[in-house]
Amino acid sequence: MPKPVFPLDSKRKFTDQALIGHNRWHPDIPAQVQVKPGDTFRVDCREWFDGAIVNDDSADDVLNAPLAGVHVLSGPIAVEGVQPGDLLIVDILDVGPIPQEDTGPLAGQGWGYTGVFATRNGGGFLTEQFPDAYKVIWDFRGGQATSRHVPNVSFTGIVHPGLMGTAPSHDLLRKWNAREQALIDTNPTRVPALALPPNPDSAILGSLSGSDFERARNEAARTAPPRENGGNQDIKNFTKGSRVFYPVFVEGGNLSMGDLHFSQGDGEITFCGAIEMGGFIDLHVDVIKGGMATYGVTENAIFIPGNTDPQYSEWIAFSGTSVTLTGEQRYLDSHLSYQRACLHAIDYLMTFGYTDIQAYMILGAAPIEGRLSGVVDIPNSCSTVYIPTGIFDFDVKPGKNGPAKINPGMGVPKAAA
Numbered sequence: 460m461p462k463p464v465f466p467l468d469s470k471r472k473f474t475d476q477a478l479i480g481h482n483r484w485h486p487d488i489p490a491q492v493q494v495k496p497g498d499t500f501r502v503d504c505r506e507w508f509d510g511a512i513v514n515d516d517s518a519d520d521v522l523n524a525p526l527a528g529v530h531v532l533s534g535p536i537a538v539e540g541v542q543p544g545d546l547l548i549v550d551i552l553d554v555g556p557i558p559q560e561d562t563g564p565l566a567g568q569g570w571g572y573t574g575v576f577a578t579r580n581g582g583g584f585l586t587e588q589f590p591d592a593y594k595v596i597w598d599f600r601g602g603q604a605t606s607r608h609v610p611n612v613s614f615t616g617i618v619h620p621g622l623m624g625t626a627p628s629h630d631l632l633r634k635w636n637a638r639e640q641a642l643i644d645t646n647p648t649r650v651p652a653l654a655l656p657p658n659p660d661s662a663i664l665g666s667l668s669g670s671d672f673e674r675a676r677n678e679a680a681r682t683a684p685p686r687e688n689g690g691n692q693d694i695k696n697f698t699k700g701s702r703v704f705y706p707v708f709v710e711g712g713n714l715s716m717g718d719l720h721f722s723q724g725d726g727e728i729t730f731c732g733a734i735e736m737g738g739f740i741d742l743h744v745d746v747i748k749g750g751m752a753t754y755g756v757t758e759n760a761i762f763i764p765g766n767t768d769p770q771y772s773e774w775i776a777f778s779g780t781s782v783t784l785t786g787e788q789r790y791l792d793s794h795l796s797y798q799r800a801c802l803h804a805i806d807y808l809m810t811f812g813y814t815d816i817q818a819y820m821i822l823g824a825a826p827i828e829g830r831l832s833g834v835v836d837i838p839n840s841c842s843t844v845y846i847p848t849g850i851f852d853f854d855v856k857p858g859k860n861g862p863a864k865i866n867p868g869m870g871v872p873k874a875a876a
Contacts (some may be wrong), residue, residue, distance in 0.1 A: 460501060460741075461499045461500050461501045461552070461741045461742075462499075462500050462501065463500070463501045463502075463503065464484075464492045464494065464500040464501065464502060464536065464640070465478055465480070465491065465492055465501075465502040465503060465534065465536070466478075466503050467504070467505055467737075468781070469557060469563065469565055469737075470567070471783075472510070473505050473509040473531045473663070474663060474774060475723065477503075478492070478535055479491070479663065479665055479666065480531060480532045480533045480665060480714065480715070480717070481532055481534070481535070481559065481663050481664050481665045482528055482529060482530055482531050482636075482661070482662065482663045482682060483662050483664060483676070483679030483680060483681065483682065484624075484626065484679060484680040484681075484686075484690070485625055485626070485627075485632065485664060485667075485679035485680070485831070486536055486587075486626050486628055486629050486632060486634065486708070486709050486713075487664075487667060487671060487675050488626065488664050488667055488675070488679075488713070489535070489665055489666050489667060489726055490534075490535045490536060490711055490713055491534065491535060491536070491538070491621075491666065492534070492535075492537070493537045493538075493539060493541075493711070494536060494537070494538055494742060495538070495539045496538060496540065496541075496745045496746045497656045497743075497745060498538065498743070498744060499552065499741065499742070499743045499815070500741070500742060501739055501740070501741050501742075502533045502534075502536070502575050502716060502739065502740050502741075502742065503531075503557075503621070503737075503738075503739050503870075504532075504716060504717045504718075504719050504738055504739065504740060504808065505531050505565075505717065505735055505737045505743050505778035506531075506566040506567055506571075506735055506736055506737040506770050507529050507530040507621075507717060507718045508524055508525065508528070508529060508531075508566060508735075509528065509531045509620075510565050510748060511524055511525055511563055511614070512524065512566060512572050512574065512594070512699040513559060513564070514564075514566075514572075514596055514683050514871075515596075516596075516869070516872050517594070517874070518591075518592045518594040518862070518874035519536070519592075519729060519742035520573070520810050520871050520872075521574040521576065521592045521593065521594045521771075521874065522577055522591075522592035522874035522876065523579075524574075524576070524580070524582045524731070525540050525661065525662040525781065526580055526581070527658055527660045528544045528661040528663070529596070529682065529683075530622055530682045530683075530691065530717050530718050531663065531710065531819060532622065532672075532682065532715040532716060532717040532718075533715065533716055533717055533718060533876055534639075534652065534714055534716060535626055535665070535711075535713035535714060535715050535716030536713070536714045536715070537711030537713055537714075537873055538711055538712050538714070538746060539705055539711070539732070540746065541635065541710070541711055541712040542682060542708065542710060542748075543707055543708055543709060543710070544707065544749055544750075544751050544752060545560075545712070545746050545747060545748055545749060545750055545751065545861070546704045546706065546707065546746070546747040546750030546751055546753075546754065546756060547703055547705040547706075547707050547712045547714065547744065547745075547746055548626060548703070548744060548745040548746060548747065548774065549623070549702070549703045549705060549714065549730045549740060549742055549744055550556075550701070550702050550742065550743040550744075550745075551619075551620075551697070551698065551700065551702075551703075551740065551741075551765065552701075552740040552741040552742060553699055553700070553739075553740070554618050554619060554620060554698065554699055554719065554738065554739070554740040554741070555618055555738050555739060556568070556569075556571075556599060556618075556719075556721065556737070556738040557734050557736070557737050557738050557739070558738075558739060565737050566595065566735055566736045566737055567573075567719070567736035567737035567738045568737075569598065569599055569735040569737055569831060570594060570596055570597060570598050570599060571596075571597050571599065571604075571720075571721045571736035571737075572594055572596050572597065572734065572735055572786065573594070573595045573729055573731070573732055573733065573734055573820050573823050573824045574578070574592070574593065574594045574595075574623045574730075574731030574732070574735075575589050575591075575592060575593040575594075575729045575731060575732075575816070575819070575820075575823075576592060576730055576731050577590065577591055577592045577784075577876035578650060578651055578876060579637045579650055579651070579876055580589065580591040580592070580651070580876075581651045581652075581730060582651045582705065582730065582737075582844065583728060583729045583730035583731075583732070583823075584602075584726060584728035584729070584730065584797075584798060584801065585728065585798060585801060585802065585819060586651065588802070588815070588819075589816060590870050590876060591820060591874060591875050591876050592872055592873065592874040592875075592876060593816050593820070593871050593872065593873050594608075594671060594871070594872050594876075595608040595733070595820045595824070595871055595872075596608060596618075597721065597722075597734045597824065599616070599652045599721060600787050602615050602831050604616055604721060604722055604801060604824070607868065607869065608817070608820070608864065608868070608870065608871050608872065609746050609813075609820055609821060609868075609871070610865065610867065610868040611851060611853060611865045612643065612656045612764045612821060612825065612851060612852075613849040613850060613852070614722060614825050614826060614847070614849075615722075615768070615769035616721040616722040616734070616828075617695050617696070617698055617723065617768050618656045618698055618699070618720065618721055618722070618738070618747060619694070619696070619697045619698040619701075619720055619723070619742055620717065620718060620719055620720070621691060621692070621693045621694075621715050621717075621718035621719065621720050621723070621727070621733060622682065622690060622691040622692070622696065622701070622716060622717050622718035623689055623690075623692075623714070623715070623716035623717075624686075624688040624690040624705065624714070624716075625688045625706065625707055625709070625713060625714055625715075626688065626691030626704045626708065626709045626713035626715070626748045626857035627680070627686075627687070627688050627690065627708050627709070627710070628708040628709055630681075630866060631655070631687060631688070631708055632680055633754065635680050635686060636656070636657060636680060638644060638721050639654040639655075639656065640654075640656055642654050643656060653805060654684070655681040655683050655684075656679065656681075657676075657678055657679055657680060657681070659675055659676040659677050660677075662676040662679060664676060664679065664785075664854050684856060687706065687731040687758035687759055688706065688760075689703070689705055689759075689760045691718065693718075693720075693723065693727040693733065694762075695722075695724065695725060695727075695733075695826065696764040696765070696768060697718075697762065697764065697765075698764070698765045698767055698768065699765050699767040700764075700765025700767055701762055701764050702762060702763045703760050703761075703762040703763075704747070704750070704754075704756060704760055704761050704762065705759065705760045705815075706751050706756055706757065706758060706759070707751070715742070716740060718734050718735070718753055719735075719737060719738045719740070719796045720733035720734055720735065720736065721733070721734035721735075721736050722819075722823060722824055722825065722826060723823070723824065723826070724823055724825055724826060724827035724829070725827055725828055725829030725830075725844075726797065726829050727823060728801060728819075728822055728823050729739055729820065729822075729823030732822060732823040732824065733823065740810070760849060768826070769826065771826070771835050771848075771849050771850075772849075773847070773849060774828070774845040774846060774847055774848060775807075775845070775846050775848055775855060775856060776843050776844065776845045776846070777801075777803040777804040777807065777830065777843065777844045777846075778800055778837040778841055778842070778843045779795075779796045779797060779798065779799025779800030779802070779803055779841070779842050779843075779844075780796050780805070780840065781793070781795045781796045781838070781839050781840045781841065782795075782799070782805060782875060783795065783827055784799075784802075786873075788838055788839075789838070790837065790838045790839060791834060791835075791838065791839070791840045792840060793831050793834060793840040793842055795840075796839070796840045796841055796842035797829060797831075797842035797844070800829075800842045800843055800844040800846055801819075801822055802832045803844075804818070804844050804846060805818040805819055805822070808821065808855075809861045810862045811853070811855065811863060811864065811865055811867040812862075812864045812866065812867050813865070813867055814867055814870055814871065816873070817867060817870065817871055817873045820846065820871060821846075821850075822846075822857070823874055824852050825846070825847070826843055826844050826847065826850075827847070828844070828845035828847060829842070829843070829844055830843045830845070830859075831843065831844075853865060857858070
């Protein structure tokens with residue numbers, strides 16, 4: 460096993476650990492660990508809510524989730540000799556659930572969860588159709604995920620970190636805050652909000668203390684969106700065997716990571732989506748000196764995906780175009796066309812006996828493929844959703860005898876907003 464450089468004790472809260480990570484982006488958060496180019500090491504990661512979501516049949520914990528405290532990230536990890544303008548090479552050698560126990564109280568110890576936030580808490584990709592809070596528990600066994608809340612489905616996990624990135628510079632942080640506040644100002648009362656401004660409440664900034672902590676907690680950026688430093692990109696193929704090239708904005712790079720997923724569909728459309736868990740990630744790091752200028756990577760990481768994904772050979776696909784549910788034509792709106800493709804898939808799965816929220820949870824957690832299939836044919840973009848047929852234990856293809864009828868079981872726990 461690679462040397463653990465950021466260990467976490469599963470019996471202690473994130474803020475009670477020997478090394479305390481962070482849940483905001485700020486250049487002044489001190490590195491908790493230093494490694495060298497060429498080093499291989501292990502990092503433990505806590506589930507993004509630090510244990511607030513539990514393994515039961517209620518969605519009250521998702522409705523009342525402590526959103527100001529996410530994401531709990533392990534790091535920063537400084538790489539010796541790395542300077543702004545370099546490219547930090549990060550190889551994902553292995554990633555998986557918490558290995559200490561088969562079952563336990565924390566997501567990752569034999570189980571994980573998929574949730575839908577209430578609209579007032581950020582909602583999801585289909586928040587107009589699903590405005591309340593929901594939760595599905597998934598059990599892990601032999602690399603497979605099954606759920607008592609979504610029967611007749613099982614699939615192999617594509618385990619990956621939802622969030623990994625380098626620290627921003629002061630200039631980059633100011634740019635983030637200015638542009639996101641300008642967006643908020645266009646509709647400051649919108650629900651859900653257009654963006655999340657800095658929020659000192661529940662800020663965790665590693666070992667930063669005193670007046671430096673007080674200043675930084677009011678400046679630090681929330682970790683919810685992806686940005687130029689990588690961050691919360693939620694790329695399902697970002698798994699074992701991947702190599703990432705991160706732009707470096709501060710001395711040491713200050714790499715951080717967390718928000719591990721057992722599986723996810725393209726887009727993580729339920730928002731508290733994927734199958735959330737805690738676990739470990741083994742990394743190897745190196746550096747390309749001056750690589751940002753050499754390769755034109757001035758912002759946003761590039762990566763070479765791993766090749767460990769489950770191989771599904773048969774799919775059923777659904778398409779959508781950029782026309783609203785009320786019949787309004789939009790111009791090449793790929794976001795809308797992907798929503799419509801997802802809604803068509805949900806309608807289809809309901810004919811087999813699933814509820815609408817069960818179908819939505821399948822799209823969020825299972826390894827579906829989402830594609831932009833046409834973005835030039837005015838006025839309609841076309842997006843497609845591919846569902847692997849092998850995840851179902853019944854024939855999900857259309858046939859002359861009509862759809863098979865499954866028992867939807869106990870259903871998905873709901874907490875009305």
